[in-house]
Amino acid sequence: MKKIGIITINDYNNYGNRLQNYATQEVLRYLGFSVETIINHSVNSIPYDYIEKESLLKKVKKIKNKSIQQIFQKIRSIKLQKKRMDEFKKFTLNFINESEYVVSNDNVPSSLNNEFDFFISGSDQIWNPVYGHGTPIDFLMFADEEKRIAYAPSFGISEIPSEYEPSFKIGLSKMSKLSVREKSGAEIIKKLTGRDADVLIDPTMMLTAEKWLSVSQPASCKSQGKYLLTYFLGDLPKQNKVRIQKIAKIYSLEIISLLDINCEKAFTAGPGEFIDLINSASIVCTDSFHGVVFSLLLGIPFIVFEREGKEPSMGSRIQTLLAIFDMRNRTIQNITDDHNIMRIDFSKVKAVLENEREKTIRYLSTALND
Known part of the structure; x- marks a missing residue:
């Protein structure tokens, strides 16, 4: 069975992020692939547990000169944020097959390219430069070009700031297959590379209500x-x-x-x-x-x-x-x-969904069979 590695945003605080990650995995499994989400810290390249502790220390320092009431409110806020993240982590552990290792821009295992037959970049705003995304890892530049597939990623914005255009042009030009989640994304790709990109529905819409x-x-x-x-x-x-x-x-x-x-x-x-x-x-x-x-x-x-x-x-x-x-x-x-x-x-929703789902399956089948 061929194996696919997903590179996306690993956000244990955002509903859309966790659910699109799960949906992407399930769509690829439906097509007959073994799927693993590679934990990607290309933006913040420190482990999840450390991020948790570090942010806690910073928040505690900020409340040093606050009133007793403000301190208790801040402590409550920190506890609730921790509890919320634990719930997101629990969902991930139960439903998403994540790697046991972490990659970042300065830490990509030399064997990674050979461990997978294809890599998927997407979905979510993995190409949004405002949030620090659109890094070499987000464009799968560690992998052979023919293995780089974009599945409904989003730029999150309608225009790429000029300072990011050169690196984005390189990253996009070297993708084997290109698709995006919104028309503005296709327009960005056309402007930067001259290439056409399919506009596909978000992976979450590929799964039925029953699923x-x-x-x-x-x-x-x-x-x-x-x-x-x-x-x-x-x-x-x-x-x-x-x-x-x-x-x-x-x-x-x-x-x-x-x-x-x-x-x-x-x-x-x-x-x-x-x-x-x-x-x-x-x-x-x-x-x-x-x-x-x-x-x-x-x-x-x-x-x-x-x-x-x-x-x-x-x-x-x-x-x-x-x-x-x-x-x-x-x-x-x-x-x-x-x-x-x-x-x-x-x-009209059912008919539109059927049409859009078929479009996505055609795109992925072509991209992954090539």
Whole structure:
């Protein structure tokens, strides 16, 4: 059996990251390959456990001159963040086949290239230079060129800063097969290399709702009654908060907010609980790409909000997704009547998914058989 090594972002704090890693693995297994995710510290090349301890020490130093109340709040925050990461690590250990070794830009085993028949770069924002990605490892430059396959990676931004263009041009030019997750990514590749890249759906959308529910876990923070779920990676301005509260009141829904550190059970919910929370929600309000993805897969009404805050705009990914599924009307700007907000037509989703899944299978079959 041929063996594939996945190079992605190993983020034990992000739902989309862990779930796309699992989905990529399962798609490749479906095609008949043995699959291993190579732990990649190309951005932060120190072991997971050390990162945990080091960040803890730094945080403790910062609270030295704080009040007793502030100190207790900070200690609680550190404990909850540790508990949250443990839940993500647990999901990874249970469902993702990770390597026992770590690679970084200055530490790639000389035997690595010969241990695998192919390497996959993707998915997630593994080519986002704003976060320090798009390194030689992220472009698989340690491997023979014919082994380098891009599977729906994302740049996360619509334009590469000029200082990164030379290295990105080299990395992209030497990939054997190229695909991306959004149209803006294909445009970046065309501009830098002149090559065409297939635009594929995110790996998470390759798995059925039934498959996802099989790895879900009952969420301990889930309400007994009906609820509105919020999942925001950016800031939540007051006007958006007021709008969400209004919607919840109209439909008599409790509000459950993922990532709300004031609610321990919600903040520490693992990836399996994330799936369960979306599946059981009456409606999802989100600025997250994967918040939209799982709402679509599980047939849950959703509203897309613009990402707010310092993080660069992630709108291109979500806009591509909404366009593919003819769901442009689900942005908050396009919703004018909150009393009809639950009316959403999922009838086209199944047919679109089937078509997009077939496109992905064709791409991977060609790339990996070559």
